[in-house]
Amino acid sequence: MFSYRLAAALAAPLLLAACAGSPAKTTKADKAAAATAAVDETEIGTLYTRLGEAVKRYEGSADLAAAGERERAAREGNAALDDLRAAALRCQQLPGCEEERFLSAFDGLLRRDAPVTAGGEAEQIRGDDVPEAAGEGSPLVADLPETARSITLLKGRPLADMIAVNEPVKAALEEWLTQYRPNLIQSYVNYQYMRQLMWPEYQKAGLPEALLFGFIAKESGGKVHAVSRSGASGPLQFMYATGLRFGLSTENGFDQRFDPALSARANAAYLNEQLRIFNNDLELVLAAYNGGEGRVGRLAGGGRGRFWDSSVYAALAPETREYVPMVLAAAWLFMHPERYNLTFPKIDTKLGSVVLPRSMSLAELSICFGQEGGSHDGWFRALRNLNPAYDHQAALAPGTRLQVPAVLEAAFPRTCAQGQWQALAAELHAANVPLVASAPSPAARSRAAAGRRSYTVRKGDTLAAIARRHSCTEVREIASLNRLRGPSYAIKPGQTLQIPACPRGS
Structure with missing residues (x-):
């Protein structure tokens, strides 16, 4: 698989550059300083020993996983990777330490047929296929976020x-x-x-x-x-x-x-x-x-x-x-x-799904899920992004399957399928706000005086394109006139829209 071979070729050198937190280029002055620096053979030997032990420990964790001891395998595998990272960073700082040994170790682990994931499970790497769990990379690379971010080529160049x-x-x-x-x-x-x-x-x-x-x-x-x-x-x-x-x-x-x-x-x-x-x-x-x-x-x-x-x-x-x-x-x-000095949050991005037992909207789900799983901003944006075909205010039919973060899949039965939060969400969603006509702008009054005209939606039309075609009006004006909900303003071929007519001289 492309991503695994790429990771194997680039993970270690880019890991060391990322861990160092400085540009990868070495100046002549740096090389001269390194050449004259004292070589600490004892510490370097200790690092090589740690390297060998960490590799054996990681390989042993795969055997534990195969034997069904997944929790212990996860602990052993993660501890081995932690020690391997620390030793690699120290090696990069020491004159005379052969970084190639660590590159080889990372390469060997990345090429394993059944590496242990952070969760302790073994995975099989298959040929050149894109992984079925779309977006998941090598378990080792996933455990090295700096490496995962750095392993990136564009047309053969970093x-x-x-x-x-x-x-x-x-x-x-x-x-x-x-x-x-x-x-x-x-x-x-x-x-x-x-x-x-x-x-x-x-x-x-x-x-x-x-x-x-x-x-x-x-x-x-x-x-x-x-x-x-x-x-x-x-x-x-x-x-x-x-x-x-x-x-x-x-x-x-x-x-x-x-x-x-x-x-x-x-x-x-x-x-x-x-x-x-x-x-x-x-x-x-x-x-x-x-x-x-x-x-x-x-x-x-x-x-x-x-x-x-x-x-x-x-x-x-x-x-x-x-x-x-x-x-x-x-x-x-x-x-x-x-x-x-930037830290991106760590997020569990596993996806799941829920099947609606009753008519509900994405807005209602956002309310009843609340801040489940420690999400400070709630789940409205994630639910909308994962289910883009649905208007968030539209009532979805019972039996509709929605894609959700895995943490919500587990929470759904107790938070949204029934109970007080589901009832609250339904009550709030059913609220009707009285429609009050606002004073139209001078331009809107001018267009209203000119009247309206009808337009039949054609295949490929969007509201923005229609507004551009009728250059004197705007998307929101057409949407308001035809009671279309934003931000998607969904329309379909054959639908008749009312378009504000352009006043003379426009």
Whole structure:
């Protein structure tokens, strides 16, 4: 399997770089200092002994798991990995210590046919298939989050080598680490619950996960139903025409741009297409995603210019000049949080499902689940992201199966299937707010005076596209007139909409 072979080849060197928390490059001065430093043969020998013992202990944990002693296997395996990590870090600091021995050890463990997971179970690695538990990597890599973040290539090169941490990117790092830190953390949390749906699409396309996170953090914050003023929609903010070009259409009234897995697949296909066009220049590809490939292609001369060239950079829209460094900075922080005093929360992202015993909405489920499992922000966003085809206010039929975090699957019978919290959620959801007509704006009064006209929805239409076609009106105005619920504003072919007529002179 690609990810396992990649992990085996890159895990250890990148692990050591990540653990050190500093750039991997070594200066001549560093080498000279290392050469003159005293070699502590006794400590180095002790580290080699620890290495051998840790490997044997980890291998023994696999035998324990096979014998059914899973809890003991988990303890032994995790303890072995802890000692192996600590010894590897110390070796990296000692002149004369052969880091290659630790690289070989990590490589051997990553290549095992049945490594022990953190939960003590053995897994079988099968050929070059994408793992069935979508998004799960090697158990060893999963236990080494720094390594997992660092094992990332883009067209044969480490992604870190392709990101120039220059002044604009440093400024973007400051933005993420100050006023937008809450947004970054929330983006990470939202992404973790969708990771099993999105990451495999990037993995199959040979693209790094850090880049996917960079897009999500900047584009939508991991909110599946995000819709921009221009009509870009979904977690990766596709315009309708671009989405259609990469397989995102409207099926049974559902705009597939809101589907996490399908949008990740389309985004990966777009990136690979543009990487070929722009000679693997990542910054130009990001600029094209935001500012349009035609404009960027003209400015860059078919990929001969570079994004940071003054002739290209200065000619781009301010939004694009800001967008590219922000995506790169978010990707960089995903790979190297420890270098910036940043800690991403640890989240149990296992998924489960529940079957509704009665008619309920996602909003009701969000209320009755409360802060189950220690979720400070509740479960509304995760439930919406995992079930994008459903309006959160819509009553779902009994028997509807919903995807939920595994912690909620276990809690469902006592919190939402029945009891006081289910009753409370139903009561709150049934509340009716009196409709009070607000004073219309001058523009709205002008359009009302001009009357209304009907429009029949065609296949592929979205409310944003319809609003653009009738240039004097806005999405929310059409939605309000036709009682469409945001943010998805679901419509279907054949549906008749009332459109405010444009007054004369508009």
